[in-house]
Amino acid sequence: MTILAIDTSCDETAAAITKETKVMSNVIWSQASLHAKFGGVVPSLAQRHHEEKIDWVISRAIKKARTGFNEINAIAVTVGPGLAIALEVGIRKAKEFSNKYNLPIIPVNHVEAHLFSPLAISSSLQQEAGLSTLKFPVYGLVVSGGNTLFVLARKFGEYKILAKTSDDALGEALDKGARMLGLGYPGGAVLERFARQGNPLAYKLPIPLSGQEKRMVFSYSGLKTALYRLISKQKEENLDKKIICDLAASYQYTAFQHIYRVIDFYLSSLPEPDASKLFIGGGVTANLEFRKTIRGLCKKHKIKAFFPYSKKLYTDNAAMVGVCAFLREKHLGNSYVNQGLIDRVPNLQLP
Amino acid sequence: MKIQKIQNTSIDSVVKTLESGGLVIMPTETVYGAFVDATNKKAVEKLTKFKSRPFGKPYSVAVADQEMASRYVFLNKMAKRLYKNFLPGPLTIISKGKHKVAEGVESESGTLGIRIPNHKFVLEVVRKFNKPITATSANPSYKKRPYSVDDILNNISVKQRKCIDLIIDAGELPKNEPSTVIDTTSEDLTILRQGDIKFSRKNEVVSRSPENTQNIAKELWQKYEQYLGSRSIVFALEGEMGAGKTIFTKGLAKAVGVKETITSPTYDLEHIYYINGKRVFVHIDTWRMQDPEEFDDLSFDKRILDKSIIVLEWADKVHNKIRRYAEDALIVWVKISYGKRSNERLINWTTL
Numbered sequence: 001m002t003i004l005a006i007d008t009s010c011d012e013t014a015a016a017i018t019k020e021t022k023v024m025s026n027v028i029w030s031q032a033s034l035h036a037k038f039g040g041v042v043p044s045l046a047q048r049h050h051e052e053k054i055d056w057v058i059s060r061a062i063k064k065a066r067t068g069f070n071e072i073n074a075i076a077v078t079v080g081p082g083l084a085i086a087l088e089v090g091i092r093k094a095k096e097f098s099n100k101y102n103l104p105i106i107p108v109n110h111v112e113a114h115l116f117s118p119l120a121i122s123s124s125l126q127q128e129a130g131l132s133t134l135k136f137p138v139y140g141l142v143v144s145g146g147n148t149l150f151v152l153a154r155k156f157g158e159y160k161i162l163a164k165t166s167d168d169a170l171g172e173a174l175d176k177g178a179r180m181l182g183l184g185y186p187g188g189a190v191l192e193r194f195a196r197q198g199n200p201l202a203y204k205l206p207i208p209l210s211g212q213e214k215r216m217v218f219s220y221s222g223l224k225t226a227l228y229r230l231i232s233k234q235k236e237e238n239l240d241k242k243i244i245c246d247l248a249a250s251y252q253y254t255a256f257q258h259i260y261r262v263i264d265f266y267l268s269s270l271p272e273p274d275a276s277k278l279f280i281g282g283g284v285t286a287n288l289e290f291r292k293t294i295r296g297l298c299k300k301h302k303i304k305a306f307f308p309y310s311k312k313l314y315t316d317n318a319a320m321v322g323v324c325a326f327l328r329e330k331h332l333g334n335s336y337v338n339q340g341l342i343d344r345v346p347n348l349q350l351p
Numbered sequence: 352m353k354i355q356k357i358q359n360t361s362i363d364s365v366v367k368t369l370e371s372g373g374l375v376i377m378p379t380e381t382v383y384g385a386f387v388d389a390t391n392k393k394a395v396e397k398l399t400k401f402k403s404r405p406f407g408k409p410y411s412v413a414v415a416d417q418e419m420a421s422r423y424v425f426l427n428k429m430a431k432r433l434y435k436n437f438l439p440g441p442l443t444i445i446s447k448g449k450h451k452v453a454e455g456v457e458s459e460s461g462t463l464g465i466r467i468p469n470h471k472f473v474l475e476v477v478r479k480f481n482k483p484i485t486a487t488s489a490n491p492s493y494k495k496r497p498y499s500v501d502d503i504l505n506n507i508s509v510k511q512r513k514c515i516d517l518i519i520d521a522g523e524l525p526k527n528e529p530s531t532v533i534d535t536t537s538e539d540l541t542i543l544r545q546g547d548i549k550f551s552r553k554n555e556v557v558s559r560s561p562e563n564t565q566n567i568a569k570e571l572w573q574k575y576e577q578y579l580g581s582r583s584i585v586f587a588l589e590g591e592m593g594a595g596k597t598i599f600t601k602g603l604a605k606a607v608g609v610k611e612t613i614t615s616p617t618y619d620l621e622h623i624y625y626i627n628g629k630r631v632f633v634h635i636d637t638w639r640m641q642d643p644e645e646f647d648d649l650s651f652d653k654r655i656l657d658k659s660i661i662v663l664e665w666a667d668k669v670h671n672k673i674r675r676y677a678e679d680a681l682i683v684w685v686k687i688s689y690g691k692r693s694n695e696r697l698i699n700w701t702t703l
Contacts, residue, residue: 010618010619010620081619082619083619083620083621084621084623085648085649085650144618145617145618146618146619165614166612166614167597167598167614167615168597168614168615168617169614169615169617169618171618172615172617172618176592176617179592180592185639221561221593221595221597221598224592224593225593225594225595226593227593228591228592228593228689229689229693232689346619346621346622346623347611347622347623347624
């Protein structure tokens with residue numbers, strides 16, 4: 001089953017071709033693509049102006065996968081959650097191609113797509129490799145700029161939210177911390193580089209909701225405030241590179257400790273007996289220290305951690321949308337939805 | 352449509368045009384205004400067509416003096432004091448109406464805004480006409496403020512042009528602000544739009560915990576809740592990272608009746624919540640916007656027209672963009688700043 005997948009849920013304009021769980025191509029528009037041939041049209045640099053980029057991204061995805069519309073069986077498109085005006089562009093495009101080539105559309109939940117992104121496999125691998133890891137129930141953790149969510153998937157399409165953020169997402173908290181430290185935006189990745197050179201225990205920042213893990217809530221507003229206060233105080237004395245590195249390391253360490261403690265509490269007190277795997281997706285997965293933290297946690301509880309195989313699958317992308325659409329069709333069937341019923345759902349929740 | 356120089360125009364000819372249901376554009380001490388007989392239903396409908404704004408948004412009216420005003424509204428003590436001190440002048444005073452004007456002039460809740468323009472020509476017209484005339488700026492909704500006849504004509508369609516019967520041209524007007532709008536129908540005076548007349552007041556409280564901040568938001572909501580349904584209510588929040596803008600929004604949302612957990616809209620830019628499946632609570636964050644122009648992509652016009660409740664974080668970034676809506680929305684500017692002690696926040700607000 002070959003799928004053309006589209007994701008325009010927020011910042012990125014993305015398209016991909018997937019075959020079952022295999023990623024045949026995975027294209028994300030970037031500033032760098034500007035230097036590539038653009039057919040004479042120079043798109044606006046505004047990040048979220050998907051309209052100008054979507055055609056190029058789709059044709060590139062098809063070309064890179066060395067396929068054509070005659071081989072594509074369905075179109076998968078993200079319908080939510082996300083920014084309404086952004087989602088709309090991808091959905092409109094999906095409908096256009098659906099009409100033109102008489103292809104069914106599979107609407108996809110962006111968070112669900114992140115959740116199963118570890119199942120995506122490289123096009124050079126055997127088909128079964130990805131799917132063999134999927135045996136329900138599994139735990140899922142989505143950590144990105146817009147989401148911080150720990151769930152239990154009883155089966156495909158049936159989720160129990162175990163913990164989610166009550167204010168900021170983890171990726172957002174890292175970006176904001178980076179900005180406060182003067183590291184620019186988006187700063188999560190830069191923060192990680194500085195943190196690597198710093199001492200995570202140099203500053204004692206309060207671990208959010210410490211001692212209240214049983215509430216099963218993530219929260220980053222207090223940590224942000226604490227960092228702000230600490231920076232203001234340091235500025236009065238001196239804020240050199242070493243201090244910035246130490247602050248970055250301490251902040252990042254505390255942010256990850258919070259995730260660790262909440263999930264650790266759950267796995268220690270009321271784990272699901274049959275769940276032995278944790279799928280992790282979302283942009284923060286790119287952070288090595290984060291992966292180390294999660295691996296340590298999984299080891300302690302004797303469950304296996306699965307991360308996406310490629311960096312391009314961490315942040316928003318369309319390959320995960322194609323894979324998720326395939327899984328939906330495989331597990332639930334009837335995933336094709338009448339065009340007229342497909343609409344953007346900016347505040348879509350997990351079922 | 353006729354354009355006449357002000358020095359060549361007789362008061363009588365303007366009065367005649369108004370009497371026959373005509374739309375007259377005249378200069379005032381603020382901007383060019385569009386005037387029709389406020390007691391003539393057809394004339395008011397024509398004006399609404401010209402302004403191309405939805406039915407149900409009230410118009411203020413111009414009268415010649417306080418005596419004439421008292422025929423159309425109930426003047427309480429506060430209003431009388433304001434009339435005495437500031438009128439004629441660039442101030443619109445909202446009072447409880449006597450329902451003697453055409454439908455659509457008073458607000459849905461039956462209030463009426465009255466103005467006595469400090470402009471000799473207009474005052475003479477109203478005095479002679481001896482009935483209130485609508486006093487609204489002569490630009491269509493959200494278009495440039497009209498300081499010259501060209502400002503008006505360059506921004507309207509042929510259809511809108513056809514609505515105009517007479518334009519009194521007084522050349523380019525000095526760039527004065529539109530009138531300040533004050534509501535005297537509630538217990539304490541509320542400024543709905545800030546012009547050149549300023550009423551200063553200090554609204555500041557100290558919060559000592561996140562719960563405290565949420566309660567302050569709730570109290571602020573109760574203060575302005577009465578405008579719900581008559582216009583959009585915008586809470587424009589400013590404050591540094593970690594100051595508690597999202598916490599404040601949580602309190603506001605609870606008071607308004609949002610059931611879901613409010614989380615930061617930083618990444619998605621905008622979160623939308625429905626209250627009882629109907630009224631919309633919009634939570635916007637401009638932090639990630641590289642350019643204030645991105646704000647225009649969010650269909651803010653529509654949210655204002657829908658009379659939504661809107662909370663904007665990092666409002667300072669789009670200050671000028673929000674100001675454009677000062678006529679159609681009640682804008683509450685809220686600033687949250689760090690206090691001396693670690694858990695302290697100073698919260699101050701203003702509708703100016």
